[in-house]
Amino acid sequence: MKRRTFVQAGLGLVTMSLMGGTAFSQEKKPISWWYETAAPENQEFLRTLVVAPFNEAHPDEQLTIDFRGSELDKQLRVAMLSGSGPDVVYTAGPSYVASMAQAGQLLPLDEFAASLGWNERILPVFIELGKYNGKLYALPKTYETLGLFFNKTLFDANGWAAPKTIAELETLADAMKAKNIVPFGAGNADWRPANEHYVSLVLNSVAGPDNLYKALKGEIPWTSEPFVAAIDTLNKWWQNGYFGPNYFSLTGEQAFAQVATGQAGMAPTGTWNFTNVPRYFPQNNAEPGFVGFPSAEGVDYPIYALGIGSTFSIAATSKNPEGAAEVIDYVFSDKFYGDMNTVWQGEWNTPLKDLSKVQVGAEVLPLYTETMKGLADAVNANQYGYTTWTFLPPATDTYIVSGIEEIWLGKLTTADFLAKLDETFKQEQSEGKVPAIPERV
Known part of the structure; x- marks a missing residue:
């Protein structure tokens, strides 16, 4: 949807x-x-x-x-x-x-x-x-899946390559900021649950899909260290200004359009935005690119979060x-x-x-x-990750949307966020509300 x-x-x-x-x-x-x-x-x-x-x-x-x-x-x-x-x-x-x-x-x-x-x-x-x-x-x-859209024309002009690791992504984002380019074209003015796109990205590409699978099956708590590292990484990006100054006032489409104009360099988002590519890239004489989202050390690349x-x-x-x-x-x-x-x-x-x-x-x-x-x-080979809106039960999913904002705005710590997430998930799991999780091979 x-x-x-x-x-x-x-x-x-x-x-x-x-x-x-x-x-x-x-x-x-x-x-x-x-x-x-x-x-x-x-x-x-x-x-x-x-x-x-x-x-x-x-x-x-x-x-x-x-x-x-x-x-x-x-x-x-x-x-x-x-x-x-x-x-x-x-x-x-x-x-x-x-x-x-x-x-x-x-x-x-x-x-x-x-x-x-x-x-x-x-x-x-x-x-x-x-x-x-x-x-x-x-x-x-x-x-659908999540990944990284980017302005290939802008990348070529600056000698940039699409990043494959989290370290490469952060180096690139800092280089964009130095040129007054917003690293991430992103906004949630029209759809607040856009917040969970970024949570899903780090849960898969930093914590890794194997750990996600274990948590979804109730085998490890959501307070585990891999998830701490994932949320801390996302919060670092926010505090470093990678999302730009207008995240809460831009719609998703407006933010994506900024990638085409070169005001933003990349859009960490989903394949549903392919519908916006022909609307904005041709008129700005820009060529689009799309790759899997970069992975942290020890996590395979690319991870396609399903x-x-x-x-x-x-x-x-x-x-x-x-x-x-x-x-x-x-x-x-x-x-x-x-x-x-x-x-x-x-x-x-x-x-x-x-x-x-x-x-x-x-x-x-x-x-x-x-x-x-x-x-x-990737799906046929059973090699995929997990998006929050697909695999989490409703109350847990809803909490992610609001809770991550509280972390960004300094009202909540990562530890407290994950503790509440774990508590909510366990309650819904006991009520039989967790969606079916296919066996991971």
């Missing part, structure tokens, strides 16, 4: 709706889907590539998409509690799915997965991630679960993958097992296809 950056389109909190075909007919079975904010051009892509063709292929049904903006998560929680939510439940990730499944708000998808061939069509790790207590409740809309930006489920109260399943099935088709990724990169990397039949347009940036292939290879 644009995890996570909601595209700003001047829509505010206004709910908008897309309906394909002719006026709504009471004779047709309605299928409702609530979506987050989308820019006008992306709303059009959803209309022409999802709504219209689905309704044409299913004349007895009527799919509608309502845009709920940045309030989607809140509105969805309230609606699900009252049983008035949409048929297609679009969540911010597995941590939300676990709590909804536990509350009986979601329909098990195992029968649909078997009858529609999802088990054969989707990468196995994502089938496992969608399970709760052995039953399948969700499929990911997209899988993230699920949003998920599809079906409401337990849906009056048309079969129709909702047909919508999800359409999204996981080869044709849809190719069509949507041609026009909207970074948001629709559905986890299809076999991409050999998928065709994308020639205009798609090779950097994007190369990055997605690298991520797919």
Whole structure:
């Protein structure tokens, strides 16, 4: 779920709706889907590539998409509690799915997965991630990773190379500061949980995915030394000014745009920002670059932290679960993958097992296809890291977002932050709220 950056389109909190075909007919079975904010051009892509063709292929049904903006998560929680939510439940990730499944708000998808061939069509790790207590409740809309975008044109002009180690990253950031260039193009004005992108980066690239796996399984506490080193490293970057002076006033998109203009040198962020590359880099005559985030000593490079930006489920109260399943099935088709990724990169990397039949347009940036292939290879080889919004339970994840700000602003120590994190995680673990953690090979 644009995890996570909601595209700003001047829509505010206004709910908008897309309906394909002719006026709504009471004779047709309605299928409702609530979506987050989308820019006008992306709303059009959803209309022409999802709504219209689905309704044409299913004349007895009527799919509608309502845009709920940045309030989607809140509105969805309230609606699900009252049983008035949409048929297609679009969540911010597995941590939300676990709590909804536990509350009986979601329909098990195992029968649909078997009858529609999802088990054969989707990468196995994502089938496992969608399970709760052995039953399948969700499929990911997209899988993503974190890394380092940079302005290759700026790098070439200054003789800089993309860093592979934390030491190289810090040396480069200091060199950028000396030239009045903000090292990290970053901002959370539109999406406060952007904070956890950076926490996820250091947990994987400093503490390492093996330690993360142990903590997620409850085998070591979150107060362990590797996590202390990770949070201390992130705080050092903040105190050194790597995030610049306007982090709290810039949106994620505005911050990313500064990388294209050369005001900032790098953007430690996720692959969802590929959607912003064609908006800003060409007009600034700049070439983009993307690499895995640098690693600390003793941690492999690159580490691709696995993230699920949003998920599809079906409401337990849906009056048309079969129709909702047909919508999800359409999204996981080869044709849809190719069509949507041609026009909207970074948001629709559905986890299809076999991409050999998928065709994308020639205009798609090779950097994007190369990055997605690298991520797919890492997942297939079971060599990946863990993003907080995908693998932590909801209260623990929420605490990371607020707690890291308190560290940055000098209101909390690393030790106190990790102690609270550990306490919250253990409580949710005892309540069965931790998402499924696939075995690490």
